[in-house]
Amino acid sequence: MLSGGIGGATFTQGLLGCVDDETEITVIGNTADDIWLHGLKVCPDLDTLMYTLGGGIDPERRWGRAEETWAVKDELAAYGAEPTWFGLGDRDVATHLVRTQMLSAGYSLTDVTRALCVRWQPGVRLLPMSDDRVESHVVVDDEESPSGRRAIHFQEYWVRLRASVPARDVVMVGIESARPAAGVVEAIAEADVVVLPPSNPVVSIGPIVAVPGIGEALRTTTAPVVGVSPIIGGGAVRGMADQLLDGLGVEVSAGGVGTRYGARATGGLLDGWLVDTSDADQLDVLEDAGLRTRAVPLYMSDEETTAQLVRDTLALAEEARA
Ligand code: GDP
Numbered sequence: 300m301l302s303g304g305i306g307g308a309t310f311t312q313g314l315l316g317c318v319d320d321e322t323e324i325t326v327i328g329n330t331a332d333d334i335w336l337h338g339l340k341v342c343p344d345l346d347t348l349m350y351t352l353g354g355g356i357d358p359e360r361r362w363g364r365a366e367e368t369w370a371v372k373d374e375l376a377a378y379g380a381e382p383t384w385f386g387l388g389d390r391d392v393a394t395h396l397v398r399t400q401m402l403s404a405g406y407s408l409t410d411v412t413r414a415l416c417v418r419w420q421p422g423v424r425l426l427p428m429s430d431d432r433v434e435s436h437v438v439v440d441d442e443e444s445p446s447g448r449r450a451i452h453f454q455e456y457w458v459r460l461r462a463s464v465p466a467r468d469v470v471m472v473g474i475e476s477a478r479p480a481a482g483v484v485e486a487i488a489e490a491d492v493v494v495l496p497p498s499n500p501v502v503s504i505g506p507i508v509a510v511p512g513i514g515e516a517l518r519t520t521t522a523p524v525v526g527v528s529p530i531i532g533g534g535a536v537r538g539m540a541d542q543l544l545d546g547l548g549v550e551v552s553a554g555g556v557g558t559r560y561g562a563r564a565t566g567g568l569l570d571g572w573l574v575d576t577s578d579a580d581q582l583d584v585l586e587d588a589g590l591r592t593r594a595v596p597l598y599m600s601d602e603e604t605t606a607q608l609v610r611d612t613l614a615l616a617e618e619a620r621a
């Protein structure tokens with residue numbers, strides 16, 4: 300499994316409910332959302348995965364800790380300490396303190412993530428895509444800049460600006476020299492099935508497959524590689540991913556995203572791609588692009604719909620293997 304935060308975590312939780320205890324699941328989490336705040340290393344997607352699968356997530360917000368309080372955030376704001384727009388909860392801060400302390404002591408992010416998971420027991424092996432620093436930056440218009448543009452951290456674009464201004468481009472700072480974390484390439488090579496859950500194609504799956512070596516591992520694995528569209532109809536489900544796709548000139552549709560990933564047979568990343576039943580008109584363009592595809596309900600509204608989506612995904616993988 301390659302995963303961002305909410306979409307990937309929801310799907311993975313459903314997957315855990317559909318497999319037996321013997322099945323080993325490795326989740327390769329996006330780390331290009333990571334940000335240093337007030338001296339702390341924050342890994343939003345790894346934490347969403349860890350808290351969701353480990354039972355510590357806030358069920359309404361679907362990020363951060365349940366029963367969270369915000370005294371640290373309020374105290375920082377009282378000092379005028381910037382940035383004030385990022386939700387750093389008191390319980391959550393403990394995770395970032397432990398992580399930052401271990402990183403300062405010389406442990407890799409892979410080691411730190413493993414250590415944090417000892418507490419959360421997510422039921423999967425959670426690996427960061429890379430131990431190296433990679434950051435998604437979004438290029439936005441800026442009248443005051445000589446170039447007329449400015450690149451800001453993805454979190455500033457997403458959390459402070461709520462994706463309210465056009466994204467002209469997305470740049471993965473540090474990606475060229477990033478190496479896959481230990482175990483990532485092997486997990487893909489040795490997998491029985493590789494799944495791209497409904498995660499943001501630009502800033503969640505995009506960075507993972509852009510780490511040199513990971514895209515290659517996907518293209519060469521003997522396992523079927525299947526994905527689930529995060530776009531239903533003409534927009535992102537519970538999110539703003541459409542803004543980023545627009546900015547990159549990708550059509551905001553299940554077909555647009557699927558054909559952008561492309562078929563492995565023609566140098567792309569996927570064998571199969573699921574679209575929503577309401578997007579059945581996209582099947583032709585996907586099949587023309589060499590993808591095996593089906594239209595099934597993609598909205599993960601509760602345990603049962605998520606479980607059915609997981610079964611449909613695994614069935615598509617079996618078809619692709621045949
Ligand atoms: P993030 O890192 O927290 O933004 O999470 P992800 O990248 O893993 O997932 C975000 C994506 O999940 C968004 O682009 C949504 O369109 C998609 N998404 C959220 N809920 C659903 C759902 O129920 N079904 C489908 N198909 N996609 C969903």
Ligand code: CA
Nearest residue numbers: 303304332344
């Ligand atoms: Ca994310």
